[in-house]
Amino acid sequence: MSTTKRVLVLGGGFAGVEAAIFLRRNEMEVTLVSDRDYFYIYPTSIWIPTGEVTREDVSIPLDKLAVVHGFQLIIDPVSKIEATQKRVTLESGRVMEGYDYLVVAIGQSKIAIPGMGEHSLSICGAPEEATALYGKLDKLIVQGKGKIAMGFGGNPKDSSAVRGGPAFEVLFNVDTYLKRKGIRDNFELTFFAPMEKPGQKMGPKALDMMDKMFTMTHIKKKIGSKIVCFEADGIRFEDGTKLESDLTMFISAGKGHPIIEASDLPLSESGFVLTNEYNEVEGFEGVYAIGDSANLMGPEWRAKQGHVAEVMARNTAYNIFQHSQQIDSRESYIEHLNILCVMDTGNGAAFVYRCEKGSKMIPMPIVGHWMKKGWGWYCKMSKLGKIPRIPGM
Template sequence: MHRITIVGTGFGALTAVKQLRASGVSADLTVVSPRPEYVYYPGLIWVPSGLRTGEDLRIDLARFFKRQRVNHVAAEATGLANGGRTLETSVGPINNDGLIIASGGRFIKKLPGIKHAITPCEGIAAALAIRDRVRAMDGGTIAMGFAGNPNEQSSMRGGPMFEFLFGMDTQLRKEGRRERFKLVFFTPAERPGNRLGPKAVNGLLKEMARRDIATHLGHKLKSFSERQVTTEGGAFDADLILFMPGMTGNAWFDATDLPRSPGGLLQADAQCRVPGFPRVYVAGDAGSFPGPDWMPKQGHMADLQARAAARNLAAELQGQEPTATFRVELLCIVDTNDSGMLVGRTERFNIVLPSMRLFHWLKRAFEWWYLRQFR
């Protein structure tokens, strides 16, 4: 029986598991991650307001793994050997006949003073820290922003910051405290959210103006301090800083000979293969894929890439040519805690629908629908 190893328990990894089984693969499946759990990162935006708790978003994968006949190894990947046929881990080597790397990306924490900022999408602990800090504040300035990877601008996850921003505004208004706070949005980009499309950028900036959110755009970031954000265009005070830096590859990639993109991600082809490493695939934030410069780093895109990777690996193990590719598709609802703007983009069209309550409830319904498959 063939042995397949999957690194990670995020969107791409779990979708790869499902797709492999759906493709009729009867291989011995091993998933490697520190814990047998899945954290639904899109729901982190609702933690500061109390719409979600950390445990609402943490899914124990024991039953899912049992249904899918998966062996979970609680470990961290540390390297590769034998041309990819051996995954080195913190608990020892794991041999495979096929490998899918879906271990996500890593935020670049090199900006001076970045320790003074909270990175919201680092996980549940970060979202809870935001909740607790805001609850303890009687007023002041909350600054929120994001930046990209200077060597690979597409390696970024800026979308959630708009949701934290608008969600914070909604939260403070519902609490009757908004007049005591100043919200500032900052980013080096002159037109933030450009990957969503021109119409979306205009809509986001209009929404910021409507909500009386100040902006500091188009200036390269220089540093953070406990009470200040400094850019090449000047500095401004901030009592709480939320910042999403650009992304790069996992640290363990450095201990391998896997080909890297300029931004440090794993290089991939249109079939999600890692060039030069037979039957080694990558999906999600860990990879750099061919496509338009607006290709998103989001769970939906990771799912599409993981399906292609799993289909191709299954084909190879059955002696067939791997031909599956993935469509490039951005699909999201920019949520505000009680409404949302729907954005869709492919290489053929770009749709932006204005904010309405229906989209907020659709986002919550999707969360329920998506998570039930892992419970």
């Protein structure tokens, strides 16, 4: 009788895929369940709206990853999680049970604002939305003029669930794109957010630099007032004003996934799975939560990012293996908490880093853009096993 431990991983994003890869390295029998048949590289999807890349360029078929790394793959959305029994029901009605370990990595949901679904698109939502942004921007360019508003929202119950970086990136990329076409003066670009200091997680120096970038690019700001609703021609705010817009991109803050909220898992106030620093769901033997599904511990400036999700995934693979060998050794993600990104502008970038010791934002004209392009290539090739992985990446 085989003594190989069986692990069920839910989710085909950064956390789920990384967990499956590293669990297989420890010779676990792994089944990965995903609601779509490709792994989507969100950090490089920022170039889809300007036509620099396509959805296919920033995607990896999951079946290719499954073959390369040797895990089983099921494309079927999760409809129910019964963590106590480690039993999962899929949308097709198929029941997954009998596993030694369960890893929950199905992501998060978004805080809904009236009209958001009908009148705005997100670069951090369904991949189809990025392609739709490209289509709408292209129509405005054909018209030769327009008003474009891009921003992000907050979650007052969980500061880690705010994703603002991509909003800045797409906005600056659109600015660069319009300048290259020689029609920037015909467009009004506005950044909006409900908080007084959007982007403050990056640190005070970064905030000052962001203000300078907005001034240099002639991008307007509408901040500090709660968003009431989205309309076909703009956004209304609690202060009674309306921001007119022909194209609205908005990244809503995260909240718990509805499947997780309906499960028997312990949840935070915002609906994320409560775990300890080892990503174990305490009181549920052999159950782990990682990535956007998990409640993120740490300082107020902490943020749910792809590299943090992958640290959680690698640690969880290690912790599961050690547990299976009855070895008392575990890895925590707390010491790896930081904000790290190359914030692309289409013609350069800014290196942003923050940890408990401080923060920095370093401009990288021209070369920064190609560094991020290079990372995108590295991400695809390394996950497909075509080039070696850099330790910690």
